[in-house]
Amino acid sequence: xxxxxxxxxxxxLSMSQQALTKRLELISQNIANVxxxxxxxxxxxxxxxxxxxxxxxxxxxxxxxxxxxQAVAREIVEERLFLRPDLGGVDIDREMAELAxxxxxxxxxxxxxxxxxRQYRTVIKEGRV
Numbered sequence: 001x002x003x004x005x006x007x008x009x010x011x012x013l014s015m016s017q018q019a020l021t022k023r024l025e026l027i028s029q030n031i032a033n034v035x036x037x038x039x040x041x042x043x044x045x046x047x048x049x050x051x052x053x054x055x056x057x058x059x060x061x062x063x064x065x066x067x068x069x070q071a072v073a074r075e076i077v078e079e080r081l082f083l084r085p086d087l088g089g090v091d092i093d094r095e096m097a098e099l100a101x102x103x104x105x106x107x108x109x110x111x112x113x114x115x116x117x118r119q120y121r122t123v124i125k126e127g128r129v
Contacts, residue, residue, distance in 0.1 A: 011065045013113045019046035019073040020106040034090045041089045046073040
């Protein structure tokens with residue numbers, strides 16, 4: 001079994017990176033369609049699923065990682081959010097703020113994953129357990 005299959009932290013970071021990348025794509029689509037009539041804002045729901053997977057009782061690390069694998073980033077379409085008379089549902093200021101926040105979160109997960117991998121490298125090079 002690979003390291004990702006046993007390390008809950010690394011698995012959670014990997015899943016988070018995938019979800020945040022998908023969220024960046026959706027925010028970009030929202031920005032591109034800011035002036036499109038009847039366009040509905042799209043986002044993903046992942047944080048709740050991730051929290052549930054991490055908090056679920058599990059007997060082993062492998063079970064925790066399996067729980068994480070079941071946490072799916074679900075796309076949400078905000079049907080009732082209308083900001084303009086043409087029924088457009090995208091607020092450019094909100095999208096730009098969400099874009100910046102999501103990019104910062106993605107950068108943080110990259111840094112945490114890098115540090116975790118660096119820990120493994122240190123252990124391997126120094127021969128410690």
